[in-house]
Amino acid sequence: xxxxxxxxxxxxxxxxxxxxxxxxxxxxxxxxxxxxxxxxxxxxxxxxxxxxxxxxxxxxxxxxxxxxxxxxxxxxxxxxxxxxxxxxxxxxxxxxxxxxxxxxxxxxxxxx
Amino acid sequence: xxxxxxxxxxxxxxxxxxxxxxxxxxxxxxxxxxxxxxxxxxxxxxxxxxxxxxxxxxxxxxxxxxxxxxxxxxxxxxxxxxxxxxxxxxxxxxxxxxxxxxxxxxxxxxxxx
Numbered sequence: 001x002x003x004x005x006x007x008x009x010x011x012x013x014x015x016x017x018x019x020x021x022x023x024x025x026x027x028x029x030x031x032x033x034x035x036x037x038x039x040x041x042x043x044x045x046x047x048x049x050x051x052x053x054x055x056x057x058x059x060x061x062x063x064x065x066x067x068x069x070x071x072x073x074x075x076x077x078x079x080x081x082x083x084x085x086x087x088x089x090x091x092x093x094x095x096x097x098x099x100x101x102x103x104x105x106x107x108x109x110x111x112x
Numbered sequence: 113x114x115x116x117x118x119x120x121x122x123x124x125x126x127x128x129x130x131x132x133x134x135x136x137x138x139x140x141x142x143x144x145x146x147x148x149x150x151x152x153x154x155x156x157x158x159x160x161x162x163x164x165x166x167x168x169x170x171x172x173x174x175x176x177x178x179x180x181x182x183x184x185x186x187x188x189x190x191x192x193x194x195x196x197x198x199x200x201x202x203x204x205x206x207x208x209x210x211x212x213x214x215x216x217x218x219x220x221x222x223x224x225x
Contacts, residue, residue, distance in 0.1 A: 004154075006154070034212065034213065036215075042217075042218075043200065043215045043216065043217045043218050044155070044200070044215045045215075046213070046214065091152075093154045093155070095213070097211065100143075100145060100157060101145075101157075101213050103147075103155050103156075104154050105153055105154045106152070106153060106154040108152070
């Protein structure tokens, strides 16, 4: 299957700061990609869908000004959590749309 | 919005037993996918189903796309310790002009040796 690299795997930040998570597809190009969030022992919840060169489409209840998505190219997307709060602590997973969705390894964010 | 109901939520079985889990939806889906997630990692695709009635196997895993396009099941035969993990069904609902993948709640599989 396709390889998607997500970085960092783990990050701890102070409340009020911003954190950037990078998602890169290593062996294919994709116009569409997704960002999911997963709280402990829960399922993956779609946060937003983005197409390269366009603004992201956010799911209901997800603040677009807090979770900034930049889909810079067909192989790179970033998620920036701005003014992070402890309740933003979660597992964030990106996925690129090919013939199916290929997921990154995920990033654990802990806000203290 | 579109929701997937996955059951059971958890399973405790003996090594060697067969496993069955399923997902249902109130709306029609274009695609059904089954993923396995190990702790601290992203989900890994096990089986993808694209047509109603499709039955696909991947080793000891078998999955089917329901004829009504509103359900799917996953079977694991002769379970082994490395099958432990959380299994998610996922599907792409029919949404005009958009494509997204929604997930079921997951089935946590525990195997007693």
